[in-house]
Amino acid sequence: MDRHAGLRPLIPHGELAGELRAIARDDDRAARDQRRLLNRLRQDLIATFPAALVIAGDDLGAPTMLRLLERWPTHQALAHASRAELVAFARASHHGWPERLADKITQALAGDHFTPRDYLVRAKADTIRLAAVQLLAIGAQRRAWERRMGQLLLGAARHGRARQPQENQPGQAVPGGKVYLSFPGLGDRLAARVAGEIGDHPQQFGSPNALACYAGKPPVTRRSGKRELVVATRLACNRYLADAVQQCWQPLAGDPVALPDARGALRRGHPPRQPQPRPRPSSLRPWLTKGVSRVSPDPVRSSVSPRRFEARRGHPSRNPRNAAALMRDYAGGRGRSAPGSALFSA
Numbered sequence: 132m133d134r135h136a137g138l139r140p141l142i143p144h145g146e147l148a149g150e151l152r153a154i155a156r157d158d159d160r161a162a163r164d165q166r167r168l169l170n171r172l173r174q175d176l177i178a179t180f181p182a183a184l185v186i187a188g189d190d191l192g193a194p195t196m197l198r199l200l201e202r203w204p205t206h207q208a209l210a211h212a213s214r215a216e217l218v219a220f221a222r223a224s225h226h227g228w229p230e231r232l233a234d235k236i237t238q239a240l241a242g243d244h245f246t247p248r249d250y251l252v253r254a255k256a257d258t259i260r261l262a263a264v265q266l267l268a269i270g271a272q273r274r275a276w277e278r279r280m281g282q283l284l285l286g287a288a289r290h291g292r293a294r295q296p297q298e299n300q301p302g303q304a305v306p307g308g309k310v311y312l313s314f315p316g317l318g319d320r321l322a323a324r325v326a327g328e329i330g331d332h333p334q335q336f337g338s339p340n341a342l343a344c345y346a347g348k349p350p351v352t353r354r355s356g357k358r359e360l361v362v363a364t365r366l367a368c369n370r371y372l373a374d375a376v377q378q379c380w381q382p383l384a385g386d387p388v389a390l391p392d393a394r395g396a397l398r399r400g401h402p403p404r405q406p407q408p409r410p411r412p413s414s415l416r417p418w419l420t421k422g423v424s425r426v427s428p429d430p431v432r433s434s435v436s437p438r439r440f441e442a443r444r445g446h447p448s449r450n451p452r453n454a455a456a457l458m459r460d461y462a463g464g465r466g467r468s469a470p471g472s473a474l475f476s477a
Contacts, residue, residue: 139335139337144330144331145331147304148305148326148330150283151284151305151326151327152327152330154279154280154283154327155280155323155327155371156327158320158324161276162273165270165273168265169192171262172191172266173191175259175262176200178247178251179205179206179252179255179259180204180205180247180259181245182209182239182240182244183206183209185239185242186236194267195225197263197266198220198224198263201260201263201264201267202220204256204257204259204260204263206244206252209236209240210240217229217233218232218233277319277320281319281323282296282302283305284304284305284312284319284326286308287302305331311325317379321378324371324375325376328372329342344365344368345369346369346376347368347369347372348364349365350362364377
């Protein structure tokens, strides 16, 4: 690296932003561990306890199912449990339908399943119990981290069915926390990851494109003669921010690790989050460039010129809608304040 190059130094994070970044990174690492343990547990159940997969269905990582495997890790142990014990267990686990769960377990055990070898069942019983205990611990810690991340973003803990902080308990929050939560597809966890990586000084990025390059989302075109190669994601970037921005566009259903239980949301009276389509990587850049103009308190101007758009009109990864959105950002930053500066100052 050239020491004489005019590199822009990054402003260090403050106490709140540093804590938010550390918690968000640990939560992301715990999410990967949780997914790995779930896959390992599923393979052990396929080999020794296939009826448990029938009972769990698509929700193997549910706390009730993990407690069930912790108490009865084998087919024989669960078959010896009486119906009264199953109903009492379901009620102690705060299951919504104890009788229905007991009937489902009885029906699954009575089904036709292959008989695994006895030595393999004995060997995998403790492994299944250990995986269930680890998943329960990771899930409880991730829920505690999620509450703390929401508190750092909003300034106070969430309360009530509306899951909003009380007005009589103000506290310190990361700058722009409510703005990050207003982005489409961002909950407490993803918003904490994005806000923690950007930091509490978004004005250090001179333009929206500077933040987009920091996240590695602007495509890079490499030409040599008649050959043309488009790199969708830069390698020189903040990989934590790049992964968080990419996951903002993942489908919002079917992942029990990254998203809350939709049935739990229905029981609380809230509609489940609808799936969102995954756009092209080039459409992540307008989303991110408009985001920095909303959280930055200073007027910013995009470094994309109209001539550059004219040259890239035939780019396969571009479309007129994205180009128009960036052009509006370019025109909106000239001589006027940023669109969301009032939200940020509030």
